[in-house]
Amino acid sequence: MSVTSSRGRRRAALLALAAALTVAAPIVEARPGGGGSMGSRGSRTYTAPSATPTAPGGATTMQRSQTSPSPGMNSPGMANPGMQAARPRFGGxxxxxxxxxxxxxxxxxxxxxxxxxxxxxxxxxxxxxxxxxxxxxxxxxxxxxxxxxxAASYARNASDGPNPGMGGPMGGPAGNPMGGGNAGPYAAPRQPQMRQVQIGPNDYQAFERLLGDIQDAYSREDRVTLSNLSTPEMVGYFDEELQGNASRGVVNRITDVKLLQGDLAEAWGEDRTDYATVAMRYALKDVTVERGSGRVVANGDPEATELWTFQRQPGRGWVLSAIQQTKR
Missing domain, CATH: 1.10.288 (Cobalamin-dependent Methionine Synthase; domain 2)
Structure with missing residues (x-):
């Protein structure tokens, strides 16, 4: 009898465990960014950030960005814009x-x-x-x-000096005597002026604070706060995700965000904009619930490692400009 009863108890425990696993909510990545790579990093948008101890494998390629890749000056199959094909002289x-x-x-x-x-x-x-x-x-x-x-008319116009109604001499943009700055079909994009940026303790505190504040605003679906903490591009991506949740009748609740480890991947400046890409490993409670009943329909991973890029304009604080997932 004891053997039979022991087997019966083990069988009941296994059945209960199977039932619990069956009704448990699936684990999904529903935090801001949805587990994808999106945003802009200036001229380094499509360049992988440097590996760090927090993210030794580096980051995945940017999947969504409003920054277009810069084409090369001499692409295959394109003639050099500064050279013209040799034209045979008349009667040659x-x-x-x-x-x-x-x-x-x-x-x-x-x-x-x-x-x-x-x-x-x-x-x-x-x-x-x-x-x-x-x-x-x-x-x-x-x-x-x-x-x-x-030819005489052209020479006369050139000797008269710049036309006040035009951008510069010879019909070119101001400051360019040869009109080379005109954005024609073969005009090369202007390269930003690169410079070094020093990141200090106050900056790291700002990055950690933004990590928690953005997660909290996203959880509350507070678009105004998100717009104050992120670039317009990132706010657009967040708004798409929030609209998708609303159409499915669910809400993504994120709480207890805590930074576990973080380090700087790279920091640089382009013209008047500062950039900093930081690898961060953090813990969080990430659940998706029904709007009406509050029933949990999905659980997120309790820990995440991502690379967040922040940008700063003169006289303003840091804001989020990109999120990239780490390579696994």
């Missing part, structure tokens, strides 16, 4: 072809227009060549005279 290759054809025809008995034939037709060939040269010279003189007024 075309005239040489006719002359060669005429000489060959004369030797074979043809000539340009069906000459006398053989060596005896050389005199007629020379006459025909002379006539053709005369026609070509007349045509070149005619086109040269037509182009002279336009």
């Amino acid at each position: 290759g075309f005239f040489a072809g006719l002359l060669g054809a005429g000489l060959l025809g004369a030797l074979l008995g043809g000539g340009f227009f069906g000459g006398l034939g053989g060596i005896a037709s050389m005199l007629g060939l020379l006459l025909q060549v002379g006539l053709l040269i005369g026609v070509v010279m007349l045509a070149m003189r005619f086109f040269r005279r037509r182009s002279e007024p336009a």
